[in-house]
Amino acid sequence: MEDASGAALRARVPAGSRRILVAATSSPSTVELFRGGGIAEEAFAVTFVSGAEERATPLPTRDSWDGFFDAILFPRVFEHLEDPSEALVRVRPWLAPEGRVIASIENAGSAAVVGGLLAGRFEGGLTGIPRRLFTRKTVEDLFEACDYEIASIDAVPAELSADEGALVEKLRSLPGASPDLEASAFLIVARAGG
DSSP, rough: OOOOOOOOHHTTTTTTTEEEEEHHHHHHHHGGGGGSSSSSSSEEEOOBBBTTTGGOOOOOOOOOOTEEEEEEEEEGGGGGOOOHHHHHHHHGGGGEEEEEEEEEEEEETHHHHHHHHHHTTOOOBBSOOOSSOOHHHHHHHHHHHTTTEEEEEEEEEEOOOHHHHHHHHHHHHHTTTTTTEEEEEEEEEEEOOO
16 A cells, blocks of 8 residues: 555656656566556666665666666665665666656654654654754755755655644754754755756
């Protein structure tokens, strides 16, 4: 079943996209969510293995993938990679001139995570125990370090419990409180820099 950030990710695929690549950390079955429905004519999948991003599953044989994809999607992938920058750098040449990388990344600064830490527990995010934790700033730093220009970064609102809502109100009263306490994830759209 597709979550809210998955639907929002699909909605950010540029109109007229003909070819998309969906990156995953386990089964490439995620690509099925992006096939059909007018999203793209062709959808491909690649699996990045945590700690071995250079050993991503190969795409079908082709002379070159350079400039081939109109969109490359990373649905909740970066949190589970040892070095997410390797994946971003690897796919950069595969983008068409107007192509976009579209990613959803869990927010480690959400009220749900912060509340758990304040209570002395950490249960991971929506997709299990992550290897990497991200906030809006670290997401921006990741993309900029890999020579991408961020076109947009949007917060996916979390469904907060009454306790989490009360915690948000308390935390907002503190100096320097994050504006992203109510965000479960971030949706990023970026293009190759230069």
